[in-house]
Amino acid sequence: MIEATALNRDHKPELKDEAERILKRGGRIDSFRDYYNNGEPIGPQRVWLPNEELPGLAMSRSMGDKVAHSVGVTAEPET
16 A cells, blocks of 8 residues: 655645744734725735735745745745
8 A cells, every 4th residue: 555645744824833933023924805895814824014915925935035035934945
């Protein structure tokens, strides 16, 4: 029988350790908001600048995104 073993995990902003790093660096974690429907959340959690609607990155690790890196997104691999 063949069994798959995960070598890593999806790096999502809402994961406890990922969220701690982002919040410590001044980032904000939230979904897009539907302003036409009482601000209901739409889609996955994303990383935002504290007072702006960018970068809106739906992952907590990325290479080459200087704006996201300024609020705790990292390119450091995890395997």
